[in-house]
Amino acid sequence: MSAPVPSVLFDNHGRPLEYLRLAVTDRCNLRCFYCMPEEGIQYLPKQQLLTYEEMERLVAVMAGLGVRKVRLTGGEPFVRRDLVPFMSRLSTIPGIEELTMTTNGVLTAPHVPELARMGVKAVNLSLDTMDRARFASITRRDELPRVMDTFYALLAAGIRVKINAVVMDGQNIQDILPLAELTRDLPVDVRFIEEMPFNGGSHAATLPWNHNRIRQHLELNLGELTPVATRPGDTASHYTVAGHQGRLGIIAAYSRTFCGTCNRIRLTAEGGLKTCLYDQGVLDIRALLRGGASDADLVAALISAFRNRAANGFEAEQQRPLHQLSFESMSTIGG
Numbered sequence: 001m002s003a004p005v006p007s008v009l010f011d012n013h014g015r016p017l018e019y020l021r022l023a024v025t026d027r028c029n030l031r032c033f034y035c036m037p038e039e040g041i042q043y044l045p046k047q048q049l050l051t052y053e054e055m056e057r058l059v060a061v062m063a064g065l066g067v068r069k070v071r072l073t074g075g076e077p078f079v080r081r082d083l084v085p086f087m088s089r090l091s092t093i094p095g096i097e098e099l100t101m102t103t104n105g106v107l108t109a110p111h112v113p114e115l116a117r118m119g120v121k122a123v124n125l126s127l128d129t130m131d132r133a134r135f136a137s138i139t140r141r142d143e144l145p146r147v148m149d150t151f152y153a154l155l156a157a158g159i160r161v162k163i164n165a166v167v168m169d170g171q172n173i174q175d176i177l178p179l180a181e182l183t184r185d186l187p188v189d190v191r192f193i194e195e196m197p198f199n200g201g202s203h204a205a206t207l208p209w210n211h212n213r214i215r216q217h218l219e220l221n222l223g224e225l226t227p228v229a230t231r232p233g234d235t236a237s238h239y240t241v242a243g244h245q246g247r248l249g250i251i252a253a254y255s256r257t258f259c260g261t262c263n264r265i266r267l268t269a270e271g272g273l274k275t276c277l278y279d280q281g282v283l284d285i286r287a288l289l290r291g292g293a294s295d296a297d298l299v300a301a302l303i304s305a306f307r308n309r310a311a312n313g314f315e316a317e318q319q320r321p322l323h324q325l326s327f328e329s330m331s332t333i334g335g
Helices: 052-064 083-090 109-117 132-139 144-156 173-180 211-222 285-290 295-306 313-318
Strands: 019-023 069-073 098-103 122-126 160-167 189-194 236-240 247-251 264-267 272-274
Touching: 019 052, 052 083, 052 285, 052 295, 069 083, 083 098, 083 109, 109 144, 122 144, 132 144, 144 160, 160 173, 173 189, 173 211, 189 211, 189 236, 211 236, 211 247, 272 285, 285 295
Parallel strands: 019 069, 019 264, 069 098, 098 122, 122 160, 160 189, 189 247
Antiparallel strands: 236 247, 264 272
16 A cells, blocks of 8 residues: 655655746747847747646646645746636646746736736736836847836736846846835835846856845845745745835845745746756656656656755756756746
8 A cells, every 4th residue: 555645745855845836838028138048949849838737637736745836937928828717727726725927027917807806816027127228128128018017907906016126237236226116105025036047058147246235235225124034935035124015025046045945846838847946857747647647656756756856956956967057048947
């Protein structure tokens, strides 16, 4: 008789695995230079992507293993057709308590009422600048007005907005304070992220602006940042500022200071399981699904992968084969 499946699954370092980042596509309608080359990446043929039905089955299996939160990512999720009905079905899977998404906001505004109706409480909005010319330079697309339409539509619908801004030396340092000032009068989180090397090989991160320097810059200009207690698994260090409605956050994505409590796993659009952002993929879920694996087979494979997880991002990076030391595009990995 097989051992019972635990309702909360822990990895080999004692960390619960409760949070799935599910990439629904590798395609994106922007070309952010820190994410992919200007010419884009070679997108996967449609038949190589997981179908919505395959993803629903996998989420149901993972919910049985203790996954409680699902975040849809891409590429840009709304580039894939019929996303909202898929999200609605995910929200009804027993055990899934929180459904969120990360979006660049270009195509999102018309769908905000539907997101609110299905109970989406928070959306991460990628926004590195509110200056239209710099936005066009960074993303290689002139789409800032539509992104800001999404921002205000989310606020009006009562959906919590978390702005994600990648801090890039020589590109958007002058935008740190204007973005931070959004928290003064609006109930938003603005999170500043260390630049990472996931750009398809077109741009290397040198990290002159690490998490410590970002905090010093904010405090020098806004006053004292008061730390907010974090929950296990949080990637951001959150802060309040006197007189501000919203909060500031700093994500040490390259310094990797939060690995010790990481509770998340990633599934790429083609069905590759990543137990760490920096690993090369540890399990081919698509092959299992299309090879006739039962739910019990999936559970066994997932448990084996979770119990051989790297201790942190540095160990995962060291374990990458030599021919994979150049990092993928974030659009391929899933944001």
